[in-house]
Amino acid sequence: MRIISLLLAVLLQALSAATVGKAYRFEKIADGVYYATATGSMVTGSNNVAIIGDRDVLVVDTGTTPAAARAFVEDLKLLTPKPVRYVVNTHFHYDHTDGNQVYAGKADIIAQEFVKQAIEKLDVLHREPYQTSQLTNVPRRIESLQAQIAMEKDASAKRMLHQQLAVAQEGFAQLKEIKPTPPNVTYSTKKVLDLGGREAQLLFLGRGHTNGDTVIYLPKEKIVATGDLMESQIAYMGDAQFDEWVTTLEALKKLDFATVLPGHGMPFKGKALITAFQGYLSDFTRQAAEFRRNGVSAEAAAQRVDLTKYKSSFPQIQGPGVELRGMQRMYQWMNERAGAVRR
DSSP states (O other): OHHHHHHHHHHHHHHTTEEEOSSEEEEEEETTEEEEEEOSSSOOOSOEEEEEOSSOEEEEOOOSSHHHHHHHHHHHTTTOSSOEEEEEOSSSOHHHHTTHHHHBTTBEEEEEHHHHHHHHHSOGGGSTTHIIIIIIHHHHHHHHHHHHHHHOOOHHHHHHHHHHHHHHHHHHHHGGGOOOOOOSEEESSEEEEEOSSOEEEEEOOOOSSSSSOOEEEETTTTEEEEETSSOSSOOOOTTOOHHHHHHHHHHHHTSOOSEEEESSSOOEESSHHHHHHHHHHHHHHHHHHHHHHTTOOHHHHHHHOOOGGGTTTOTTOOSSOOOHHHHHHHHHHHHHHHHHHHO
């Protein structure tokens, strides 16, 4: 309960200092540091971060479509007239990189070197998580909203459903514009940017959520932007390196910070939630290994794994079970490790 109370306190404080644009709400975290979330007027993807120095502006992640990125750039003008000089992709997933083309040639797009390889070689628009999240789930949501509208009798509820349908349809149409655009600047383990009176450190602390996760660390402000390496909710796990994830989070905790700006969810204080997620990952791995030894399929294991003891830290957990793509990756990861041992 203490963790939930801290999360709510941070949220309430942030909302009181919010600047609201057409597509994004900017929550002031510190002077010149803003956490951007969707207003609901369009599909935007990940939560983004804007870091404004005396000279340059750095943007963390670019959203799920070029349209989302253009809307972000426009809304950012409410905070500063300075152009974006740097863009950092925290990892290669579509909801963090599919707006890259909007910044190409205008700003340096920076990421850990794996991200460039992934966008160039993995056919990212024909694999997970894009395949299910965008090409399967969005059409299903549109069909569901259409069915709800047909059944709904209340006029106000029907108007709200129509608004949600319009956003979903527009977002789906905007996918046609995407041209996967890799970063033009890469680094291996650390890159330091001087924004003018403000230092931003780009750190690769190890593999975890993906093979190339970047943490943006502001040492003076004691703030970290973690992408999906550490969310305030349970992250997608379809590209995870599970044991390394726990280790990488331990390295993250060694940094001197007070506030975490995650790729999804909401900002939070301290390191207790990180420790809770390390426990979740370790417990998930232990239970999945037992299911696999007993010949249980990934599909059945995804329904049976029980991580409800972490519900106080992650309220999205409503009962036993995990997302199927996470369990499928868990089995694949264990097979990879077993193969490496045999060799």
